[in-house]
Amino acid sequence: MALIVHKYGGxxxxxxxxxxxxxxxxxxxxxxxxxxxxVPSAMSGETNRLLGLAKELAPAKTTAAYDxxxxxxxSTGEQVSVGLLSIALQAEGLEAVSFSGWQVPIKTNSAxxxxxxxxxxxxxxxxxxxxxxxxxxxxxxxxxANNNITTLGRGGSDTSAVxxxxxxxxxxxxxxxxxDGVYTTxxxxxxxxxxxxxxxxxxxxxxxxxxxKVLQIRSVEFAGKYRVPMRxxxxxxxxxxxINEEAKSGTLITFEDEDNMEQAVVSGIAFNRDxxxxxxxxxxxxxxxxxxxxxxxxxxxxxxxxxIQNLSKDGLTDFSFTVHRNDFAKTVDLLKEKVAxxxxxxxxTGDAKICKVSVVGIGMRSHAGVASKMFRCLSEEGINIxxxxxxxxxxxxxxxxxxxxxxxxALHRAFDLDQEIAADKV
Amino acid sequence: MALIVHKYGGxxxxxxxxxxxxxxxxxxxxxxxxxxxxVPSAMSGETNRLLGLAKELAPAKTTAAYDxxxxxxxSTGEQVSVGLLSIALQAEGLEAVSFSGWQVPIKTNSAxxxxxxxxxxxxxxxxxxxxxxxxxxxxxxxxxANNNITTLGRGGSDTSAVxxxxxxxxxxxxxxxxxDGVYTTxxxxxxxxxxxxxxxxxxxxxxxxxxxKVLQIRSVEFAGKYRVPMRxxxxxxxxxxxINEEAKSGTLITFEDEDNMEQAVVSGIAFNRDxxxxxxxxxxxxxxxxxxxxxxxxxxxxxxxxxIQNLSKDGLTDFSFTVHRNDFAKTVDLLKEKVAxxxxxxxxTGDAKICKVSVVGIGMRSHAGVASKMFRCLSEEGINIxxxxxxxxxxxxxxxxxxxxxxxxALHRAFDLDQEIAADKV
Numbered sequence: 087m088a089l090i091v092h093k094y095g096g097x098x099x100x101x102x103x104x105x106x107x108x109x110x111x112x113x114x115x116x117x118x119x120x121x122x123x124x125v126p127s128a129m130s131g132e133t134n135r136l137l138g139l140a141k142e143l144a145p146a147k148t149t150a151a152y153d154x155x156x157x158x159x160x161s162t163g164e165q166v167s168v169g170l171l172s173i174a175l176q177a178e179g180l181e182a183v184s185f186s187g188w189q190v191p192i193k194t195n196s197a198x199x200x201x202x203x204x205x206x207x208x209x210x211x212x213x214x215x216x217x218x219x220x221x222x223x224x225x226x227x228x229x230x231a232n233n234n235i236t237t238l239g240r241g242g243s244d245t246s247a248v249x250x251x252x253x254x255x256x257x258x259x260x261x262x263x264x265x266d267g268v269y270t271t272x273x274x275x276x277x278x279x280x281x282x283x284x285x286x287x288x289x290x291x292x293x294x295x296x297x298x299k300v301l302q303i304r305s306v307e308f309a310g311k312y313r314v315p316m317r318x319x320x321x322x323x324x325x326x327x328x329i330n331e332e333a334k335s336g337t338l339i340t341f342e343d344e345d346n347m348e349q350a351v352v353s354g355i356a357f358n359r360d361x362x363x364x365x366x367x368x369x370x371x372x373x374x375x376x377x378x379x380x381x382x383x384x385x386x387x388x389x390x391x392x393x394i395q396n397l398s399k400d401g402l403t404d405f406s407f408t409v410h411r412n413d414f415a416k417t418v419d420l421l422k423e424k425v426a427x428x429x430x431x432x433x434x435t436g437d438a439k440i441c442k443v444s445v446v447g448i449g450m451r452s453h454a455g456v457a458s459k460m461f462r463c464l465s466e467e468g469i470n471i472x473x474x475x476x477x478x479x480x481x482x483x484x485x486x487x488x489x490x491x492x493x494x495x496a497l498h499r500a501f502d503l504d505q506e507i508a509a510d511k512v
Numbered sequence: 513m514a515l516i517v518h519k520y521g522g523x524x525x526x527x528x529x530x531x532x533x534x535x536x537x538x539x540x541x542x543x544x545x546x547x548x549x550x551v552p553s554a555m556s557g558e559t560n561r562l563l564g565l566a567k568e569l570a571p572a573k574t575t576a577a578y579d580x581x582x583x584x585x586x587s588t589g590e591q592v593s594v595g596l597l598s599i600a601l602q603a604e605g606l607e608a609v610s611f612s613g614w615q616v617p618i619k620t621n622s623a624x625x626x627x628x629x630x631x632x633x634x635x636x637x638x639x640x641x642x643x644x645x646x647x648x649x650x651x652x653x654x655x656x657a658n659n660n661i662t663t664l665g666r667g668g669s670d671t672s673a674v675x676x677x678x679x680x681x682x683x684x685x686x687x688x689x690x691x692d693g694v695y696t697t698x699x700x701x702x703x704x705x706x707x708x709x710x711x712x713x714x715x716x717x718x719x720x721x722x723x724x725k726v727l728q729i730r731s732v733e734f735a736g737k738y739r740v741p742m743r744x745x746x747x748x749x750x751x752x753x754x755i756n757e758e759a760k761s762g763t764l765i766t767f768e769d770e771d772n773m774e775q776a777v778v779s780g781i782a783f784n785r786d787x788x789x790x791x792x793x794x795x796x797x798x799x800x801x802x803x804x805x806x807x808x809x810x811x812x813x814x815x816x817x818x819x820i821q822n823l824s825k826d827g828l829t830d831f832s833f834t835v836h837r838n839d840f841a842k843t844v845d846l847l848k849e850k851v852a853x854x855x856x857x858x859x860x861t862g863d864a865k866i867c868k869v870s871v872v873g874i875g876m877r878s879h880a881g882v883a884s885k886m887f888r889c890l891s892e893e894g895i896n897i898x899x900x901x902x903x904x905x906x907x908x909x910x911x912x913x914x915x916x917x918x919x920x921x922a923l924h925r926a927f928d929l930d931q932e933i934a935a936d937k938v
Contacts, residue, residue, distance in 0.1 A: 109569075139528055139596055140595065140596060143596055143600045144599060146603075151607065151609065152599060154609070155595040155596075155610060156599075158594065158595035158612075159591070159595035161591075162588035162591050165588050165591075166565070168584065169566065169585035170569055170581075172577075172584075173566055173569045173581045174569045181577065184581060184584050186661075188614070189659050234615075
């Protein structure tokens with residue numbers, strides 16, 4: 087008997103008919119002898135509907151008190167879901183009980199609309215499991231030290247599921263979604279994209295942070311930190327497929343050192359067109375310059391992704407970074423009106439029509455030549471590289487947005503991602 | 513500075529536009545220097561929508577576990593309302609904070625879908641009021657000793673509002689509804705029905721229990737028990753009418769001994785066509801017979817309203833009672849198949865096409881002749897009385913359903929309810 091956590095997304099919970107199917111699938115797992123905890127999202131569209139009502143009434147200047155009320159409102163979507171799923175399981179003849187985040191409790195900090203989980207007390211959940219019940223827990227939400235309802239931000243139900251699995255030391259956390267796993271790249275861009283049967287959590291982290299929307303990045307961080315075995319699989323397979331077949335489907339997120347097998351050098355190509363680049367040209371290259379630039383940006387609540395500073399020349403340097411495209415105009419204004427003058431920079435430039443393309447692979451740690459292969463491939467396609475940034479397991483480049491599909495397809499082919507990996511490498 | 517509780521029904525909260533108007537009205541009261549607690553219902557239609565989803569998934573045989581999930585689901589309607597109203601107040605420039613029942617907490621017993629309030633801890637609410645905030649509290653719900661969400665049953669938000677007002681010793685509880693007060697009878701039946709400027713809580717209790725749907729009966733019981741001054745008024749007057757005028761509008765529910773004024777003998781005519789009558793004829797008149805009949809009925813979870821047993825003749829008596837029309841068939845079956853045989857009754861009869869018409873008035877305690885006036889009036893209209901039941905402040909008769917409007921109009925006129933009460937009697 088294993089302890090299994092299932093997470094179902096909003097599409098899977100999108101109607102009473104679909105909820106009834108989720109219940110049948112969970113019942114199958116329960117009848118196979120597993121203790122089951124299920125974390126469903128709100129019915130698709132519901133969170134948007136609720137936040138839309140709030141926006142119609144919002145004050146011109148919103149405050150922390152406003153964010154608190156948003157959480158009060160948005161958290162109800164998942165509360166309805168857990169109640170409905172619990173009822174659907176009862177209709178399947180199982181005993182089921184639902185809990186809101188505060189009832190578990192899932193304790194978070196007080197950062198409304200983007201709270202972080204601090205602790206989970208699993209005593210009540212364990213007691214109900216011991217009574218033979220299926221336990222349904224709201225995703226996306228928790229409660230702070232003052233009994234205020236908090237939410238974890240968009241996609242937070244993934245994080246809730248993994249956090250519950252971690253707290254309870256579950257044997258596996260299965261994330262049911264509307265895709266059937268993690269792919270070498272977006273199949274809408276590259277026809278030959280292949281589903282990975284496994285991916286290391288570090289690669290998944292890079293893929294998630296680079297815009298592969300399969301999993302919320304914090305859920306992957308959680309899975310890595312607490313070593314929660316986690317699988318992404320489809321909720322649209324028939325509910326009555328063989329459970330052993332289902333248990334092996336999708337993509338397993340693994341932990342490197344549990345994994346002695348040879349890794350493919352590169353696992354996937356990720357891309358992201360939500361960013362814009364901004365540069366301060368001709369900045370005096372003195373100590374503290376980076377802090378003074380990014381400090382001003384951070385004070386304006388703008389998140390920065392890539393940061394690049396090159397060698398200086400004649401005591402001047404160029405400083406570039408990327409921000410979310412929605413923050414582009416605000417960032418350029420800030421630099422022009424304030425920072426550039428203070429630092430004596432010569433010019434502020436920027437471009438919102440860029441995209442970031444990344445090659446991700448845990449294998450590149452021990453394989454040289456990935457970067458040169460990547461740059462050669464892009465060069466052969468005549469694509470100019472505007473910025474480069476690297477980590478241990480990924481290389482990202484910023485290029486003109488119009489070359490995105492071309493770059494992704496060429497890289498996918500160059501790294502043989504369209505080929506099945508030889509059996510001895512799987 | 514007074515502490516005022518406002519309660520708004522689902523129609524008043526029916527759209528973001530209406531919620532914005534509620535906020536403007538509450539803000540007016542707050543700016544007049546009052547501490548404000550507001551208890552809104554779910555947006556109109558929302559509770560039905562949520563329960564409809566649950567019913568689509570319901571198991572064939574529902575249990576207490578099912579009722580628990582219904583409460584989990586239905587309670588979200590009010591949670592959305594409080595968040596939205598709080599935001600609308602923030603948009604008005606006020607500080608506002610919302611609480612769910614469990615956050616206050618409003619403690620109830622564990623009778624899901626029909627829970628009863630046991631205690632309210634007002635410390636958190638008081639602290640927020642002391643900070644100058646408007647506090648919005650969910651109606652309709654609470655939390656039991658095991659942290660399960662409970663609901664109070666349909667119309668429960670009235671009870672929540674009065675209970676909060678009682679716990680906090682509020683100066684007045686204003687129930688804003690889609691009618692502008694309590695009438696001498698239903699204006700849809702009697703054109704000349706008059707709004708009462710005041711009514712005793714005991715009369716209101718009878719009016720409510722007899723089918724005047726203005727207030728949930730339990731809220732009136734609460735108001736009586738804790739002597740909460742309570743006013744029913746319209747939420748459809750313009751929000752910016754003069755606050756002193758608004759404070760005197762509608763109908764005030766008073767407490768007899770605070771009230772030295774001469775009462776009108778009869779305050780109103782109530783009626784109810786949701787009942788059916790059932791009779792066991794020719795029952796041996798032996799001790800315990802009433803218990804054996806009604807015990808069986810109660811065991812089948814059927815609520816009984818009027819109960820009548822007349823003098824016996826030849827050792828046999830007839831025993832009649834009324835039940836909700838929905839329980840009529842079930843009750844007749846139960847009597848025929850089980851009770852009649854066991855008791856040796858001669859016959860079981862019943863009629864679902866009846867209605868109950870009642871004359872209510874605290875003044876009849878000290879005025880003789882109300883009953884005879886009522887019976888003469890009905891007799892003059894040729895209406896046969898099938899059953900009679902009386903309490904200290906009301907007389908109810910059961911008559912053929914088809915005479916309902918005729919009876920109500922005739923009684924309304926006979927007791928001069930269409931006339932303004934003379935000034936010395938107000």
